Amino acid sequence: MPLPALLRLAFVVLLALRYRLKLILGIVVAVVIGLSLTFISGKIYQHLDRDPDRGAIALEDGAFGESYSTPIYLDQGWSPADTLWYYNTTQGSALLPYDLFVALEQPASEELFRSDHNMDRYRYLPQKPTFFNPDGLPVGFAKDSYQGKDYLGFTCAACHTGQVNYQGQAIRIDGGPALADMDGFLHGLEKALSAARDIPAKRERFIDRVLQRDNDYRSPEAVEADLAQWTEQIRMYNTINHSHIRYGYGRLDAFGRIYNRVLRHVVNREQMRDLLLAAEGPTGELLLTEAEVDRVLAGIEPTLIDDTAFTRIVSRLQSSDEGLPGLSQRNLLRLRNQLLNEPNAPVSYPFLWDITHSDYLQWNGLANNADLGPLGRNVGEVIGVFAKLDWEVKEPGFSLSGHLTGQSNKRERIAFTSSIDLVNLQRLEAHLGRLTSPQWPEDILGEINREQAALGKRLYAQHCQSCHQIIDRSAWDRLVVAEMTDIEILKTDPKAAENSVNYQGKSGNFENTYQNTTVGPLVLEATAPAVQILTSVTKGAVSTPDADKGPLRRTLDWFYVLGLSWFDNDVKYSVKAGDYRPDTTARPYHSLLAYKGRSLNGIWATAPYLHNGSVPTLYDLLLPAREEGDPEEGAYRPEAFQVGSREFDPVKVGFRTEGYEGFTQTTHRLGDRNTGHEYGTDTLTEAERWALVEYLKTL
Structure with a gap:
């Protein structure tokens, strides 16, 4: 080719490259500007409400006569x-x-x-x-x-x-x-x-x-x-979500309810039909005929059963109209137990300070807090508190959510459209990074006895600190390590941990999909552990941009969320600390049969105690639980106490437990038990118990 022609070709190529570079640079600049504006506008908006009382009001003659x-x-x-x-x-x-x-x-x-x-x-x-x-x-x-x-x-x-x-x-x-x-x-x-x-x-x-x-x-x-x-x-x-265990005040089986909400959205009509046909009454008789099942499921879509459709199914099961079964409440709950799970393991709401500095979260250490872990955890929480799950059935084809949930080779795939606000979830998590634990207000609740607290500090180092680390409450680089202890060792009520491992449900469109775990990839079977199904759903939701925004805004926001969630998280992956059963290929969730010990800063403000709120005060926690065969006379943890009052007991450190008609918390049933975590209770003197309580006020 003659030189002039080569020069012209080179010039054309350079122009094309210049145009492409300009286009790429323009896109990058637009993304950066868009993300910056999103960040700046969000920060400005956060400070528009500055009421000096923070909206709080006085109350006269409230519940239980409290003002x-x-x-x-x-x-x-x-x-x-x-x-x-x-x-x-x-x-x-x-x-x-x-x-x-x-x-x-x-x-x-x-x-x-x-x-x-x-x-x-x-x-x-x-x-x-x-x-x-x-x-x-x-x-x-x-x-x-x-x-x-x-x-x-x-x-x-x-x-x-x-x-x-x-x-x-x-x-x-x-x-x-x-x-x-x-x-x-x-x-x-x-x-x-x-x-x-x-x-x-x-x-x-x-x-x-x-x-x-x-x-x-x-x-x-x-x-x-x-x-x-x-x-x-x-x-x-x-x-x-009916449970034979009454929660009362300050407790909720959040995971049981999240599992149920996910499972009833995942189950498809065919699996639902098989379950209804196999449902048995108390003596083994079938609860429903084939004709009744067909009437109950008439008009229900094959792949997805949303809230409206599930409500229709439950109403039809209870209806006595022509051709419908008219199930009693008892038989409906029997059917529930074959499709879903009873949420019968209430736990106390955990405190949130230090969560952004913690390696594992949830009472049983279910949530790894590294990388995108916080976003997945928060998505699961919003599903539990009534996010609108407007999932859609799509034709085969690539999508990020379909790929991450293993649906790439399915005849149909579920798109995880929902009301979940990923941007706000990321902002809330970042916001909590500046929250610190409350310190005992001596001007209101009384001065701390420093001499007693000094003795308590030595006792804490001897009996408590191996599981409950001491941290600087305001250090920006603090890392809170969860010390996991097997339920067989800890001996606190095992129900919440056991349910997290044992609860199952139908996997719907996730059947025969793959899911990575710490012990290798697993295949979700038609009936799968609820924790597996929840993991797939949260992956799908995290990888789905907010539906309630325009295409450009939702894309920019999604990159903003993932970028900040990933790069703004200083917690790195680590193996769980503590004494627990490790996960194996045969039992991939065995490590969840444990509860975590955590830093106790601010513990004075978090009654009642133990993971299930079964002990009313810190002093009571330092007493043993009364077991069968123990003498009736003696100092034991209360077996029944009132819950609901906010009136504080600064001596025993907890809420008032008598003298009003609140909710009676009992401790004899599985799910409510106050046993376990009795370290040192058999060797502590009465004076040492009070010294420990005094030290705990200082944390």
Whole structure:
């Protein structure tokens, strides 16, 4: 080729490369600018609500006769704006249409269900209206908009904000365990919705209130239709999560309920049909005929069963209309136990300070906190608190979620469209990185006896520190190591750990997909461990950009979330510490049969104690549990005590346990037991117990 022609060709190539480089550079600049604007706008927004009281209010004549002044806040590293952003930042939770909730009356009166005193009765914390919370909802309740409609949802703060009262003075504990009765709240909500649906005068007032809001509803018919639908949906949720173990205040079997919510979305119609046909009554008789099963499943889609469809199935199972089985509540629960699992292992809500500095989380160390672990953990939590799971059946073809969940070679794949807000989940996790534990307020709860505490410190080093490390509460580089102890060694109530390993469900479209574990890849069978199915679902949700945004915004936000989640996490993968059964190829989840010991800074503000809240005070924890054959006379942990009061006992360190009609916590049943963790209780003198309690106040 002549030289001029070569020069022209080279010039054309250079122009093309220049154009391509400009295009690539333009895209990179646009992404960087987009991510920067997202970050900056988010930071500005976080500081728009600066109420000096952080929205807290005084309450007169609250539950159990308690009154308290406007709560004060201890120094935990957060400003008023930080606290209010945490209280009101949505995760994608959609418990109920927002207009229905704010208009709802209590079942036996015209007082609103959301009134301060009613919310206080369930031990949710009342708030006044502020910028982020114009309707004055309690701590942890927020408006969440999804697909053009407003919903009431739970935020992290609903379960992880505490309060202690002492002689009329309230102290809010950010990140502390709530004393909430979530199960009682949801049953109360069901009764209130049923009353609004069934009592004409209530229904008329309810419809008027909803329409006056001039928000998501335009006609009485639309309000009535949604009222009927959501009443049945809440009823269905309460029915399938019924447990013979009563939770009471400050406890919830969160994992049992998350498992159930995932399993009922994963099961397909064919698997559901097989289960219904095989369901047996108490004497081995079949509960349903083939004709009844076909009527129950009429019109149900083959691959996915969403909330509406599952609600329809449960309603049909209970209906006595022509051709339907009319199952009793007892037989319905028998059927539940063959499809799902009884959530019968309530645990205390954990405190949140130090979680971003911890290697493993959850009571049994289920959640590895390295890399994208926090995002997966938080996605699972939002699924449990009513994220709308608008999963879709797609044709075969590549998608990131399909690839990560092993569905690439399936005839159909599930796309994990949902209301989960990945951006806010990442921001909330980062926000918690600045939260520190509360320190004992001597000006309110009394001075610490430093001489006793010094003796207690020596005893702590001897009896406690091998599992409960001492950390600098405010050190930015602190690492909290979970010391796992096998349930056979620890001997605390084993039910929560056992359920995490033993609970199973139908795997639906995940059948015969592969999943990596610490001992190698596993195949999900038709009936698989619930923990495997939850892992697949969380992978799918994490790899799915937020559905409620435009294409460019959702893509930029998704890269922003994954980038910050990965690079902003200083926790690296490590093998679990402690004394526990290792995972093996035959038993890949054996290490979960253990509970973790953790740093005890701020432990004074987290009663009741042990993982299942079965011991009311720190002093009681230093006593042995009474076993069969022990003499009746002696110092033992309480076998029954009252729960619900926020009045603090600064001597034994815990909440008031008598003198009021709260929830009676008993300790004789599996799931409620107060046994185990008796290190040193047989050798400590009474004076040494009190010295240890005094030292624990200083942490």
